[in-house]
Amino acid sequence: MTILTTQNPINIIQITDTHLYADPAGTLLKMTTSKSLSHVIDLIRAEETGIDLLLATGDLAQDASDAAYNNFLVATSQFDAPLRWIPGNHDDSAVMDRVAEGTDLGEKTVKINNWLIVMLDSTIPGQSYGNLSTSELAFLQARLQHAEEDNSIDHCLIGLHHNPVPASAAWMKDVGLQNGAEFFAAVKTFSKLKCVLYGHIHHELDFKHQGIRCLCSPSTCIQFKPNVSNFTLDRVNPGYRYLRLLDDGHIESAIVRVSGDVFEADYSSSGY
Ligand SMILES: [Fe+2]
Known part of the structure; x- marks a missing residue:
């Protein structure tokens, strides 16, 4: 576990669902994902100073290639x-592990000041939906239990890819975290847990579920419209989320989107 001592509040930037390809010209529903990411990166550079930690919450590559992950690392190395x-x-977590070899990229826990960040793998190979395995849940509970007993940790944040609370769009009904109820049951007794952070459903959410703040963030490329029956792209631009973690447990957080004309994409598509 990395231990960092930084400013108060801690400044975390979340980037999610970049869907990059080996070929930088690769498109997802006609949007060039490397270009949309580069607009978001430029926006972060303009808006944020003193970033303490970057969290990338999955779907970083669309083609799961080594080159796509390396493209992601080059983009974020700024x-x-x-x-x-x-x-x-x-x-492909095996490819990610290979690319990350010798680095801390895949490390699952980071302690920053009096906050503990725990990152989870919610993926099932070959499936769109997610699930937290028995071992992943046991790992999480052990970390949270340790945090409860550690006087130097006052607050915890969990990051994962899949939405642990069902999405509002009917077409997304079956693609979330399958055992979301089990997840909340497993964490609800840990008083230091303040926030669950995720991506996957390509839109912005900020709400409380069972007393825990849930933050979902838009993709750096295409956006999925909430509260619809069928697959619908939303005509809003890509963005990122900032989180300012205060030492008293409060979290100031918002989405910042690229301004200007709405990015080009296949807005008539019925799926992806
Ligand atoms: Fe995605």
């Missing part, structure tokens, strides 16, 4: 901040 990543359903 920031003088540690980066931690977890896989999403479009990723």
Whole structure:
């Protein structure tokens, strides 16, 4: 576990669902994902100073190639901040592990000041939906239990790819975290847990579930419209999330989107 001592509040930037390809010209529903990411990176550079930690919450590659992950690392290397990543359903965790060999990218816990960050792998190879395995849940509970007993940790944040609370769009009903109820049952007794952070459903959410703040963040490429029956792209631009973690447990957080004309994409598509 890495232990960092930084400013208060801690400044965390979340980037999610970049869907990159080996070929930088690769497109997802006609959006060039490397270009949309580069707009988001430029936005972060303009808006954020003193980044303490970058969290990348999955679907980093669309083609799960070594080159796509290396493209992601090149794009994010512009920031003088540690980066931690977890896989999403479009990723290949074995490839990510290979690319990350000799680095801390895949490290699952980071302690920053009096906060503990725990990153989880919610993927099932070949499936869009997610699940936290028995071993992943046991790991999480052990970390949270340790945090409860550690006087130097006051607050915890969990990061994962899949939405642990069902999404509002009917077409997304079966692609979330299958054992979300089991997940919340497993963590609800840990008083230091303040936040669950995720991606996957390509839109912005900020709500409380069973007393825990849930933050979902938009993709750096295509956006999925909430509260619809069938697959619908939303005409809003890509962005990122910032989280300012205060030492008293409060979290100031918002989405910042690229401004200007709405990015080109196949807005009539019925799926992806
Ligand atoms: Fe995604």
